[in-house]
Amino acid sequence: MDGPDLQRTLKLFPATNLVVANMIGAGIFTTSGLLLEELGSPVLMIGLWAVGGVLALLGALCYGELGAAMPRAGGEYAYLSELFHPIFGFLTGWVSFFAGFSAPLAASALGCSEYLGRAAPFLLRWGDPVLIKQLVAVAAIGALTLVHVRGLELGARVQNVLTVGKVALIVGLVVAGFALGTGDVAHFSQGAPAERGLGGWTVIGLALMWIMFAYSGWNASAYVGSEIVRPERNLPRSLLVGTGTVLLLYLGLNALYVWALAPAEMSGVIAVGGLTAARLFGSAVDTAVALLIGFALLSSISAIIIIGPRVYFAMARDGYFFRAVADVHPRFRVPVKAIVLQSGIAIVMVMTGTFDQILTYMGFCLGIFPILAAIGIFRLRRAGAVPFRMPGFPVVPLAFAGVSVAILILGFLERPVESSVALTTVGIGVPFYFVFRNSRNRHSETRG
Numbered sequence: 001m002d003g004p005d006l007q008r009t010l011k012l013f014p015a016t017n018l019v020v021a022n023m024i025g026a027g028i029f030t031t032s033g034l035l036l037e038e039l040g041s042p043v044l045m046i047g048l049w050a051v052g053g054v055l056a057l058l059g060a061l062c063y064g065e066l067g068a069a070m071p072r073a074g075g076e077y078a079y080l081s082e083l084f085h086p087i088f089g090f091l092t093g094w095v096s097f098f099a100g101f102s103a104p105l106a107a108s109a110l111g112c113s114e115y116l117g118r119a120a121p122f123l124l125r126w127g128d129p130v131l132i133k134q135l136v137a138v139a140a141i142g143a144l145t146l147v148h149v150r151g152l153e154l155g156a157r158v159q160n161v162l163t164v165g166k167v168a169l170i171v172g173l174v175v176a177g178f179a180l181g182t183g184d185v186a187h188f189s190q191g192a193p194a195e196r197g198l199g200g201w202t203v204i205g206l207a208l209m210w211i212m213f214a215y216s217g218w219n220a221s222a223y224v225g226s227e228i229v230r231p232e233r234n235l236p237r238s239l240l241v242g243t244g245t246v247l248l249l250y251l252g253l254n255a256l257y258v259w260a261l262a263p264a265e266m267s268g269v270i271a272v273g274g275l276t277a278a279r280l281f282g283s284a285v286d287t288a289v290a291l292l293i294g295f296a297l298l299s300s301i302s303a304i305i306i307i308g309p310r311v312y313f314a315m316a317r318d319g320y321f322f323r324a325v326a327d328v329h330p331r332f333r334v335p336v337k338a339i340v341l342q343s344g345i346a347i348v349m350v351m352t353g354t355f356d357q358i359l360t361y362m363g364f365c366l367g368i369f370p371i372l373a374a375i376g377i378f379r380l381r382r383a384g385a386v387p388f389r390m391p392g393f394p395v396v397p398l399a400f401a402g403v404s405v406a407i408l409i410l411g412f413l414e415r416p417v418e419s420s421v422a423l424t425t426v427g428i429g430v431p432f433y434f435v436f437r438n439s440r441n442r443h444s445e446t447r448g
Contacts, residue, residue: 008227012234015221017163018303019242023056024166025104025300026111027214028250029293032257033269035207040192042258042266048204049254052211053247056218058400060243061390062374064236067222068388069380071231074314075223076373083376086320087433092369093315094429099365099422101308102342104216105301106349107362109137112297118274119290137350144302145343149329149336162299167249169292173277174252181280183259191263198413205410209363212407214250216366218243223307232387256280309338319440320433360415364422367408374401 010018032045039045063075072078074093081089113136117124124132147158177183194200221238225231228238257266260276269275277289309325313335316326322341329336374397380386381393390396412419 008229008231010221010224010228010234012237014160015224015228015234015238016242016245017160018224018306019217019220019238020167020245021163021299021303022217022220022307023215023242023246024170024249024296025214025217026108026297027210027216028253029115029273029297030111030270031210031214032254033266033272035210036191036263036266037268038203039194039207040263041194042188042191042263044194044204045207046251046254046258048207048211049250050247052208052215053243053250055208055212055400055403056215056243057240057247058396059370059374060218060239061236061392061396062370062377062400063219063222064239065377065386065388065390066373066380067225067235067239068232069386071225071228071235072314074311075219075225076369077311077314078225079373079376080369081318083379084372086318086437087430088369088372090315090320090433090436091426091429092372093311093321094432095365095369095426096308096311097342097345098425099362100216101304101311102345103349103362105141105304105308105342105346106137108297108300108304109140109346109350110134112140112294112301113137114271115274115290115294115297118271119287119294134350138347140298140301141305141343141346141350144298144305145339148302148305149334149339150332158302162295162302166296166299167245169296170249170253173273173289174249174256177256177260177276177280181260183256183280184262185259187258187260187262202410202414205407206360206414208407209360209367209411212367213363215243215246216362217303218246219370220303220307223310227310236388236390305339305343308342309335312338312341320436360411360418361422364408364411364419365425367404367411368422368426371401371404374404 035045035048036042039048066079067075070078070082074089077089077093077096079089080092110133113133116136117129117133123136126132144158195203218239221228221235221242225235228235257272257276260279261269261272265275265279266272271290273293274286274290278286312321312325313328315321316323316338325335325338325341327337328334377390377397378394408419
């Protein structure tokens, strides 16, 4: 593909911020109440958040080695295409287009509008509350899209500010909550006992699928590998430092939720962050925290707008997606058309859908292809030199792949409908691969 290419401008700090920003999104602020409703036990819930964090760290180690060896735009699209077959790379990009980036972008924007509506309820009295929230979500996507089409350097500066603010919010809430708030350690021993037998394991599998969605983004900087300075060093470090930071933040925030709220109060609540603030400090603080969480979700929207288009850009550049998506702006040196396409799809989802039970669908989709990527490390090592070698090989990739497969199987048994829709999404991508491949071949023959 002729034309300008992407530039290496991201150093360790912004690359790490990208990981943190992409991980901390709607999941941590919305799923804990739903998890407790399914699991019954607060201790089990927090334990599973720890298990999910360790699994994300294992994945980060795997992608650190892959990304250092293949520092290209597109992340696992590039890894699977080279290590296995282009169809696997295409399918991971295909799934990412719908479940990996566009849908989470829409969900984060809707989550942001929900919290802003909670903080400023007078806005909802101007008309239909649902429509107003949708318009606020669209405005958030549109504003940050305009930021990121003007270049990665500007976008990275905005992303740094949003991410630092997000981390400060969580740290401040946890520290102030335990130091100044009113909670009860007895909450940790309350709740229903965990279900035994296969039924209990399927619930745990579903819970881990939801939790891994909240941790999704541990591989974020791998998607912009072609724009990271010294990727053999900075890419693995950004993945490990970013994922480790989020693990600690998630455990602290969930401990605060349980300390502040009795299991009966917390169970099934989506806006658990606002309820926690209200219980700890009074209802007046609820408004301020809702505003801050809305601000935090802006960081997630921004991170997705940066990362997702690099996958479609890489696919289109290789001839496996719409060719115009491979265009790089001659001045701003970013894939503008890919950015606009993703934001457009997300806006359609915002206007036509709701923040419903798409968690299982996204979690199942996002869990499939990292398994193949981890297995690909064995092929990578046989192929030659590897700039970064993970500690714990081969246990780390085998453990990551094995646990991930178990989560998908258990999740499917617990929620077969949503999981089947996810598998259908993958299956529909197969004929599209051959359509793009044939178009690519015809284009090559014409040029030849």
